[in-house]
Amino acid sequence: NSGAKCENTCKEMGRKEKEVLQKMAEVTKEGFLLKQQLIQEAKKTQQEKQNKLSDLQNNKKELEEKVEDMRTIKETAEQPEKDAKERHLKAWEEQKAAISAEKDRAKMAEAFLELDDDLDGFVSVAELQMHTELDSDADGTFSDTEAQGLLGGVDQVDTAAFESIWNNIKDKYVPESQPKEPAPAETPTEESKEPVGTRTREP
Numbered sequence: 001n002s003g004a005k006c007e008n009t010c011k012e013m014g015r016k017e018k019e020v021l022q023k024m025a026e027v028t029k030e031g032f033l034l035k036q037q038l039i040q041e042a043k044k045t046q047q048e049k050q051n052k053l054s055d056l057q058n059n060k061k062e063l064e065e066k067v068e069d070m071r072t073i074k075e076t077a078e079q080p081e082k083d084a085k086e087r088h089l090k091a092w093e094e095q096k097a098a099i100s101a102e103k104d105r106a107k108m109a110e111a112f113l114e115l116d117d118d119l120d121g122f123v124s125v126a127e128l129q130m131h132t133e134l135d136s137d138a139d140g141t142f143s144d145t146e147a148q149g150l151l152g153g154v155d156q157v158d159t160a161a162f163e164s165i166w167n168n169i170k171d172k173y174v175p176e177s178q179p180k181e182p183a184p185a186e187t188p189t190e191e192s193k194e195p196v197g198t199r200t201r202e203p
Helices: 002-115 125-129 144-150 159-169
Strands: none
Touching: 002 159, 125 144, 144 159
8 A cells, every 4th residue: 555655646746746847848938938029029119210210311311302402492593683683782882983983083173273273284382382281290381392292202293193192182181162170269177167256265
């Protein structure tokens, strides 16, 4: 009987051991399958992210190309207007320069006539000295040498030669038709304004 009991116990233990081993095998298999599933899901997620990133990059590139196309169209449309504005501005600047040059020539001709007191067609040293504002060193004495220096080292100039010296004197020259500014009157000091009778003597 003891032998039969031992045999039954051994069988039972063997069966249980087999069950445990089977369960271990199942768990191992499930673990392996789960791991494989996680790996596949990770790969799938990574691929989805990669695809999404690729789509975003493609969309960005398409948008950049559209923006560039729109900019090109805009610049092409604006170019004629820009060219017209530049032409208009250039013509306006040329017109202003021509008007300014004409005014300067008129002012020069007027100055020559004013300076040529004896109307002999020349501006002489003596005639130039009548305009003391042209005194180069502003010392109050407009000498013959200074006047001759303004005339280019000669005693008199005609209209053609006057053009070459006009730039040297036009900023200082005051036309005879332009009234000279009166000297500023002295402003009375506060002390002179105060009546004598109102002063108080300090104790």
